[in-house]
Amino acid sequence: MSIGPGWYLGLSTVLFAIGAIGVLVRRNVLIMFMCVELMLNAANLAFVTFARTLHDIGGQVLVFFVLVVAAAEVVVGLGIVVAIFRRRASANADDLHLMKG
Amino acid sequence: MTAALLTLAASSGHPTIPDIGVFAVAAAIIIAGAVGVVVARNPVHSALMLVMTLFGVAVMFVLQRADFLAAVQVIVYAGAIVVLFLFVIMFLGVDREEDIRSEPLRGQRPLALALVVLSATGLLLLGQVSKWTTGQPSVAGSDTGAPNVNLLGKSLYTTYLFPFEATSALLIIAVVGAVVLARRPPAVSSDEAVDQTPGAEDAEVDA
Numbered sequence: 079m080s081i082g083p084g085w086y087l088g089l090s091t092v093l094f095a096i097g098a099i100g101v102l103v104r105r106n107v108l109i110m111f112m113c114v115e116l117m118l119n120a121a122n123l124a125f126v127t128f129a130r131t132l133h134d135i136g137g138q139v140l141v142f143f144v145l146v147v148a149a150a151e152v153v154v155g156l157g158i159v160v161a162i163f164r165r166r167a168s169a170n171a172d173d174l175h176l177m178k179g
Numbered sequence: 180m181t182a183a184l185l186t187l188a189a190s191s192g193h194p195t196i197p198d199i200g201v202f203a204v205a206a207a208i209i210i211a212g213a214v215g216v217v218v219a220r221n222p223v224h225s226a227l228m229l230v231m232t233l234f235g236v237a238v239m240f241v242l243q244r245a246d247f248l249a250a251v252q253v254i255v256y257a258g259a260i261v262v263l264f265l266f267v268i269m270f271l272g273v274d275r276e277e278d279i280r281s282e283p284l285r286g287q288r289p290l291a292l293a294l295v296v297l298s299a300t301g302l303l304l305l306g307q308v309s310k311w312t313t314g315q316p317s318v319a320g321s322d323t324g325a326p327n328v329n330l331l332g333k334s335l336y337t338t339y340l341f342p343f344e345a346t347s348a349l350l351i352i353a354v355v356g357a358v359v360l361a362r363r364p365p366a367v368s369s370d371e372a373v374d375q376t377p378g379a380e381d382a383e384v385d386a
Binding site for chain 2 (some may be wrong): 080081082083084085086087088089091092093094095096097098099100102104106108111112113115116119122125126127129130135136138139141142143145146147148149150151152153154156157158160162163165167169172
């Protein structure tokens with residue numbers, strides 16, 4: 079038999095935590111995006127683990143949809159970054175306070 | 180907690196030595212890559228570390244018999260998304276080293292670290308004390324036995340047909356949105372308009 083689901087879920091939790099720390103700590107918008115991808119991958123890993131544990135292919139179908147949404151999100155997000163960079167010449171999240179009162 | 184994890188591992192039979200070895204190596208690659216993404220000072224290095232993590236996750240998918248998803252992971256994530264990241268990094272020219280020592284918000288890092296560690300610990304404990312239940316097992320079909328691609332395709336084109344079609348609309352919207360966002364603003368001043376080639380202007384009119 080293969081490795082039990084607990085190990086995979088623990089790894090998924092650690093990966094998610096590292097991604098969350100990255101989003102909270104880094105200020106480069108591009109690196110924050112990459113950390114969001116890390117968190118999405120942690121969720122995917124958990125989905126696949128539960129699909130195997132519960133013998134239900136639905137988890138893998140959901141991972142498929144997460145991949146599609148992640149691709150769309152990255153395309154739109156990077157478009158926004160390019161648009162902001164054209165105006166501000168900076169990829170630092172702290173500089174983006176145009177809506178500040 | 181390790182003991183509880185070990186009992187979980189033992190509950191599904193004894194893993195063999197190659198299984199443990201592959202899992203350990205892939206887990207080390209995933210964690211090292213993830214830490215590298217967070218601590219790298221150069222965004223290009225972060226993107227390459229992200230590729231490492233994504234490959235590790237693909238190995239995990241293979242280990243759990245999600246072969247198709249492993250292939251999609253490598254093709255879509257490592258092949259398309261990270262290339263898009265690298266393209267934007269180099270297009271914008273932000274691939275210079277960044278000083279990550281400075282801390283504009285006082286106490287942000289310790290607070291973030293503490294909150295995340297607290298949440299992760301809570302999540303791990305929750306996994307230990309709670310039971311996973313499903314109201315109706317195998318709603319979309321069991322994943323035992325038959326080849327993975329067959330099951331996934333059958334489920335995708337029967338049970339999940341409408342969401343699958345909806346993703347096509349989502350992708351179209353994303354493409355149109357990206358083109359609109361990344362296009363140059365139409366109101367350009369006269370000296371900028373001189374710099375543009377006629378072909379670029381035609382493309383703008385078309386867009």
